[in-house]
Amino acid sequence: MKRTVRAAGGRRLxxxxxxxxxxxxxxxxxxxxGSRLGPHPRSAVLHRLGVQLISxxxxxxxxxxxxxxxxxxxxxxxxxxxxxxxxxERFAVVGRSGGGPHALACxxxxxxxxxxxxVLVGIAPHGADGLDWFxxxxxxxxxxxxxxxxxxxxxxxxxxxLASAIRADPASxxxxxxxxxxxxxxxxxxxxxxxxKLVETYAxxxxxxxxxxxxxxxxxxxxxxxxxxxxxxxxxxWHGDGDVFSPASHARWLASRIPNAxxxxxxxxxxxxxxxxxxxxxxxxxxxxxAPAQLVDMDSAG
Numbered sequence: 130m131k132r133t134v135r136a137a138g139g140r141r142l143x144x145x146x147x148x149x150x151x152x153x154x155x156x157x158x159x160x161x162x163g164s165r166l167g168p169h170p171r172s173a174v175l176h177r178l179g180v181q182l183i184s185x186x187x188x189x190x191x192x193x194x195x196x197x198x199x200x201x202x203x204x205x206x207x208x209x210x211x212x213x214x215x216x217x218e219r220f221a222v223v224g225r226s227g228g229g230p231h232a233l234a235c236x237x238x239x240x241x242x243x244x245x246x247x248v249l250v251g252i253a254p255h256g257a258d259g260l261d262w263f264x265x266x267x268x269x270x271x272x273x274x275x276x277x278x279x280x281x282x283x284x285x286x287x288x289x290x291l292a293s294a295i296r297a298d299p300a301s302x303x304x305x306x307x308x309x310x311x312x313x314x315x316x317x318x319x320x321x322x323x324x325x326k327l328v329e330t331y332a333x334x335x336x337x338x339x340x341x342x343x344x345x346x347x348x349x350x351x352x353x354x355x356x357x358x359x360x361x362x363x364x365x366x367w368h369g370d371g372d373v374f375s376p377a378s379h380a381r382w383l384a385s386r387i388p389n390a391x392x393x394x395x396x397x398x399x400x401x402x403x404x405x406x407x408x409x410x411x412x413x414x415x416x417x418x419x420a421p422a423q424l425v426d427m428d429s430a431g
Contacts, residue, residue, distance in 0.1 A: 131165075133192070134185075134214045136207060143192035144185040144211055148175025153415040154220040156208055156235070157184045161227025161349075162295075162302075162342040164191040164333040168326040170408050178408065180415050183220075185211060187231070190334045190341030199344055202354025204231035205238035212242065221414035225249040225403050226375060227345050230353060233383075236362045237355040245414040247365040249403035250372055253379040254357070255350040265376035267309040277346035284346050292339035299332040300324075310399075311371040317401040357386045364390040365413055367406060369398030 134142045145165040152175070159167040165184040169175075175182055186193035187204065196203060212220055221244045224232025229251020236246040253260055255278065263271050276287035294301045303318055310318070318324055334341060364387050368380040377394050384392035395402065 132214075134211050136210045140188070140194045140196070141192060142185050142188075142194075142207055142211060144183065144214075146181065146183050146215070147172055148178075148180050148182045150181060152176070152179040152181040154181045154183060154212075154215070154217045155411055155415055156211075156220060156222045156232075157182055158204065158208075158222065158224040158228030158231045159184060159187070159190075159330065159334075160225050161345040162190065162292075162331060162334040162339070163187075163227065164330045166191075166326070166333045167225070167330040168323055168404050168407075170411065174408055175411075178411050178415065180411050182411075183211065183215065183217075186334075187341055187345065189338065189344050191336065193341075195338075195340045195344070197340075197344070199348060200351060200354040201230045201348045202234045202238065205235045208235050209239060209242065218242070219244055221245045221247075223247045223249065223407075223410055223414055224251060225407075226251065226400070227349070229375075230254075230349065233357060233360060233364070233387075234353065234355055236360045236364060237357070240361050243362050245363045245365070246360070247367065247410045247414050248380070248383070249367045249407070249410060250369065250375050250400050251366070251379065251383070252349060252375045253382045254353055257379075257382055260378060260382045262379075264378060265373060267306075267373040269306060269309060270374050273346055274350055277350040281343075281347065284343050288339045288342050288346070292335045292342065295331050295335050299328040302331050303327060309373060310401075311373060313369065313371055313397055314399045314401045317404060323401075323404055357383055358388070360387045361389065365410065366390060366392040367403065367410060368392070368394050369400060369402040370394050370396050371399035372402075374400045 189195035229248040
């Protein structure tokens with residue numbers, strides 16, 4: 130079910146709800162670039178899990194109006210606006226890749242409304258103390274973040290050509306990344322169902338502009354607007370040990386700072402492996418048992 134929610138000033142937030150309408154509500158925050166149409170378990174799986182899944186286009190993506198100069202922390206107010214519009218008193222939040230920092234913002238600012246948070250293949254704050262931020266990161270992401278750190282004009286120039294190519298052929302982003310993908314990621318994106326969902330989310334993300342992508346990159350390389358050490362809700366940080374887009378060292382850094390955090394670094398998985406484990410993550414955030422037994426190879430903190 131698609132729904133447009135109005136934020137303060139009439140700003141549009143394009144929202145999608147799927148799964149069990151009577152299930153436990155979980156927000157799924159998409160990657161970068163991405164949209165509300167990003168990959169998620171089929172409706173039948175969500176019904177079995179008892180999950181009502183809510184996703185939305187971050188400002189500047191898809192059909193959501195842009196907030197120029199937004200920060201990571203701004204995601205919390207948008208999630209709260211949507212939760213209130215849907216009459217959701219309590220909910221969990223899952224963020225994948227670029228959605229990870231935004232999920233942590235919700236956990237930091239909305240502890241009275243949130244039950245749990247999970248971050249899949251997320252990043253740590255740019256310039257994090259004691260972390261070699263670019264170590265192990267693929268050149269495509271290094272170039273993007275360096276452009277963002279240099280300022281607005283540089284990141285706009287960086288994304289403009291890429292976004293135009295993706296609008297012409299949304300599958301071109303996957304093709305561009307192919308040379309950098311570890312073998313485990315190549316297996317995941319070779320699945321026709323996952324590939325078609327990735328193509329769909331990229332197309333929707335950049336259909337009208339690349340402002341969402343620009344603003345995400347700038348927000349990641351600026352102060353996030355909250356301190357991860359203030360997060361008090363239970364947090365699960367999942368990462369594949371072979372991730373080259375957001376290296377697993379970022380998850381370990383976050384886990385060492387966030388109280389009540391558990392980090393899972395899964396051997397033999399990489400960035401897109403987050404799509405394979407998403408049903409298990411949804412089970413954890415919605416039902417409350419310990420982290421799923423199949424998510425082993427675990428380092429723990431908190």
